[in-house]
Amino acid sequence: MANNTNQAGFASKLGAILAAAGSAVGLGNVWRFPTETGSNGGAAFILIYLLFMFLLAMPIMIAEFTIGRHGQSDVSSSFDKMCGGKKGWKYMGLIPVVAGFLVLSYYAVVAGWTLDYAVRAGMNDFAGKAAADYANDFAAFSSDPLRPLAWLFLILALTFGIVAMGVQKGIERGAKIMMPILFIFIAVLVVCSMTLPNASLGLSFLLKPDFSKVTGATCLSAMGQAFFSLSVGLCCLCTYACYFRKDIDLIKDGFSVATIDTLVALMSGLIIFPAVYSIPGLSPDAGPSLVFITLPNVFQTVFGNMPVLAYAFSLMFYLLLVMAALTSSISMLEMAEAYFQKKYGISRFKSALGVSLVCGVLGIACSLSFGIWKDLTVFGMGFFDLFDFLVAKFIMPVGGFLTCIFLGWVVDEKILRAEITNDGKLKQPLYPVFRFIIRYFAPVCIVVIFMNELGLFDVIKMMF
Ligand code: PHE
Secondary structure (H helix, E strand, O other), rough: OOOOOOOOOOOHHHHHHHHHHHHOOOHHHHHHHHOOOOOOHHHHHHHHHHHHHHHHHHHHHHHHHHHHHOOOOOOHHHHHHHOOOOHHHHHHHHHHHHHHHHHHHHHHHHHHHHHHHHHHHHOOOOOOOOHHHHHHHHHHHHHHHHHHHHHHHHHHHHHHHHHHHHHHHHHHHHHHHHHHHHHHHHHHHHHHHHHOOOOHHEEEEEEOOHHHHHOOOHHEEEEEEEEHHHHOOOHHHHHHHOOOOOOHHHHHHHHHHHHHHHHHHHHHHHHHHHHOOHHHHHOOOOOOOHHHHHHHHHHHHHHHOOOOHHHHHHHHHHHHHHHHHHHHHHHHHHHHHHHHHHHOOHHHHHHHHHHHHHHHHHHHHHHHHOOOOOOOEEOOEEEEHHHHHHHHHHHHHHHHHHHHHHHHHHHHHHHHHHHHOOOOOOOOOOOOHHHHHHHHHHHHHHHHHHHHHHHHHHHHHHEE
């Protein structure tokens, strides 16, 4: 397949779906989803999350697929090609490129932590510690000026290496190797977790909804989580879609990607909550520390008299996190890389290297904001929190909103129909539903999320 980034596209349909699923499945599923579920009361949150996943995030992802596959180029050129001469839209592509730098810079910091934890699990470093040690260890590690930086650079180097190898040899092959291992690890860990004492308590936390706990904030967190988890709003999947073949059914295969992403999130819940309930005194709403402080403790305590299992469980879990993070960071780098490759006519290698180096520098600032630069703040936030705020709470909703407006209102409907039906070859009964969602439902929902994130509802409440 020819395309403007001088790269062969994904060789197989499976490779394309796995690569897109790899972008979607990441720390958002294994780290952020259990955190959000835990702090939002469990099953009721999950039900609302599922609704938003399939009614909002998935259609926007399909919209990104449509733009990418039709545009056959990097984000910016794809928007330019489809805007029918409406000049301003070509700059729309710049938003995700800038966001790509920001998101990779801070995501790679957490991805680096997972690598450190995987290595420590491999060296059996968690064995024989007291409960308080895990929290102290994490605080000492994340605020260390050097150790997290070494892991950050290693993650960026791995991401760069895979992206530099190209679409088929790097991204597709990486996804084809890592994704199946990830599924096997997850399945094994779920089975182990379900056999722990009190696992049923964790299960009922996940399955028995308590709607009395649902508030407006719960709904909005669920929407935000669906967005982040499916990588929607930054056009990473738009870039991947320019490598899609013409036989990909955007709606059906988009559904597969969203289903894989959702299943991984739910299974992460099935690993984490039964494990948390198996030790008295631990709480499912421990927040972001669940994965780095609570879980190493859980593994050691629960399997206290079976050290081999404690070792295997921890190692598998952190390796799983590393792989999930890598398949996502690859998509972040690829999006920015494709842009500079096309715009300046440079090689994939040089473009990916340049982006990685800039992300390395920005990443240092993010990493140090947990330690020696803790007091260096912009708008009251350290660099890590600032980047996360800008990406997840500002650029993602804006990017998703503009994608819907662009495809629903600016692009010629004939193009949209032709892409969704593969030039009329597919009967696509869901086309009108999809079009309705991206024209009306999704933009309205995003405005609601956005107003909440900016605290505008609080301002409105205060006014009345
Ligand atoms: N979806 C990824 C995750 O769940 C994160 C991501 C966000 C990836 C934005 C690409 C773009 O971890």
